[in-house]
Amino acid sequence: MAWTVGEVAKRCGIKVSTLHFYEKKGLIYSSRNAGNQRRYQKEVLRRVSVIKAAQKMGITLEEIKQAFASLPDERVPSAEDWEVLATKWRESLNQRIAYMERVRDRLTGCIGCGCLSMKSCPMYNKDDQLENEGPGPVLLERN
Template sequence: MPPAQELTIGDLSTRSGVPQSALRFYERQGLISSRRTTGNQRRYDRTTLRRIAFIRASQRVGIPLAQVGEVLGFLPEGQPPTKEFWVRASECWQEALDDRITQLQRMRDRFTSCIGCGCLSFEECALVNPDDTLGDRGPGAHLLDARGPRTN
C-alpha cells in the first residue's frame, strides 16, 4: 500500500518530532499550511515534513522565525525546500551567522575572564552588565548611602 499523501497533525507531529502546538503556531505564522476536511480536521501534504525540517534547522542556528518565513515565502505553495533552496538560504544568512559566531566567541572570551572575580559590576563586564555607567566610579554601591537609596 503506498504511503498516504496527506498527514494528520498527529502524524506530522510524530514524524517531525515537533509538538502539535508548535505545528499550529507555524501554521498561524504562515510557515506551513494545511487543508481542512469536511470535519474541520487539518491535513498536511507530505512535503510539509521538509518545510518543518528547514524551519527547525534554521531555528537551531539562530535564525528568527520571521526571517525563516520570508525565505519560505519564495517557495511555491506545496513545494518542499530543495537542496538548491537550502544553499540559497544559507548564502542569504551567511553574514548574519558569521556575525553571531563572532559575537558568541567574544562572549565566551569575556566569560572566561570573569571566572573567579565574583564582581557583578566591573568596568570590563559587558557580559553581565553591558550598560554599566556607574562602573566608571569604581566598585561598590553608588546610589546607596547610610540613609538608604536616593530618589532623584
C-alpha cells in the same frame, strides 16, 4: 497521502501545538477534511525540518518566513533552495558567532555598560568614558 496533525508532529519530533503555531505564522499550510480536521501533505515534513534547522542556527521565525516567501507558489524548499537560503544566512550566522565569541571571552570582565560596579570596570571604563560610544555593553559590541 494526507497526514494528520498528530502524524506530522510525531514524525517531526515536535508538539501538535508547534504545528498550529507554525501554521498561524504562515510557515506551513494544511487543508481541511470533511470533518474540518487539518491534513498535511508529506512535503510539510521538509518545511518543518528547514524551520527546525534554521532555528537551531539562531534564524528567527520572521527570517524563515521571509525566506519561504521567496519560493515560488509557497512550495517546499528543494536542495538548491536550501543552498540559497543557507548562503543568505551564512553572513548573519558568522556575525552571531563572532559576537558570541566576544561575549564568551569577556564574560567575567567589564562589558562597558557604564555601571562602574565591578572592581575591574575602572580599568576599562574609568569615569564612564565609554558613554561617548553609546548605551549598553559597548565593549561587547566592538569587533
